Amino acid sequence: MARWEPDARGRLRRAALDLYDERGFEETTVQDIADRAGVTERTFFRHFADKREVLFDGSGQLEEAIVSAVRASTADDALTMALDGVAGSAGFFDGRMEWATRRARIIDAHPALRERELLKLSTLSAAIAETLRGRDVSDAEASLVADVAVALFRGAFQRWIGGGGADFAACLRSTLDDFDVLARSSGVRSAE
């Protein structure tokens, strides 16, 4: 056991979420977060690249889970592979409903945080596309399909946050159903 308390990173994550929630993102200084976590400001920046990144600490794992699921998919068309990937993220949110809700509310309220989220989603889309290319999908199709998959992921996430406690997998299924209906009514039609 070290002389300093372990899990400084986790304490910083929790302190940041709480403070952003209580006072607002701009009204919270990194010094405030560090104080509440019992470390110095410098230690905050050793764990997180900047003041926003602390809210996106799990994004690497999420991306890894999705990419693995794409790689493991037994489907033989690109869209289904990508959707299998998104489905592979369901476990990531188990028991994190309250955390995800508070986090989403904070992010939506601040353009600076929305920027960062868009960048993460863009990175995720690129990672999915790259994985699809590794499975013999053409460049253009890989990008397009990855974008669609991420859009559906966002839709499912929104539904999960806003809905009445259904689990993420169910929300994803509903979102896919709506997508099918919409695609038909929009002048494109799903293949058999």
Add this chain to the structure above:
Amino acid sequence: MARWEPDARGRLRRAALDLYDERGFEETTVQDIADRAGVTERTFFRHFADKREVLFDGSGQLEEAIVSAVRASTADDALTMALDGVAGSAGFFDGRMEWATRRARIIDAHPALRERELLKLSTLSAAIAETLRGRDVSDAEASLVADVAVALFRGAFQRWIGGGGADFAACLRSTLDDFDVLARSSGVRSAE
């Protein structure tokens, strides 16, 4: 005539682009830009919200042009209206090829700038969606169609930048053709 030189905003815009190009974005300080433009740092921040925004000065006009074109479209389905909107942006880039190329190179090289670009595109998509809703398109379809239109806009822009001098409208047509081909091969098929 004022005692100060007019068009400080334009000089700042040009100075910033030149300096970001010559030295790189992070290596350029706002003081550098202000010096070259012959104003103070404070004046820079009166014209632009932050160091990144100076590269996105035209985005409001672009959005306005696209939204107007959506409003003016005589099409009767949402996707065609949105694509008419994107087509309405063609004139915006006339004679700005070199500017757009340098700007795109700078933005692609810096995550902080890519973030801002993603936010602008997200805002654009929201504006298109809102306009479609005003033309009796359902909520969900408006968002989806707007996202697709923005994706195609990005594709056309990429082609215009990378291609050999074709005009933007031609690039947009090629991108739409590819999209049709891709949609057919991806398991969806365009309606007649």
Add this chain to the structure above:
DNA sequence: TCCGGTGATGACAGTTGCTGTCATCGCGTG
């Protein structure tokens, strides 16, 4: 003609995000 309002700017101090650097301290290893 003078006079007050307006709009763009300069000057300057202050806060905060973020970085570089060096010292410290406990822990494991040989």
Add this chain to the structure above:
DNA sequence: CACGCGATGACAGCAACTGTCATCACCGGA
């Protein structure tokens, strides 16, 4: 017991951004 390693503290410093007040040309009305 010495040594290196990893996580942290301490501190100086730069650059982004903001608030505030003064200045000065211009413009419209009395």
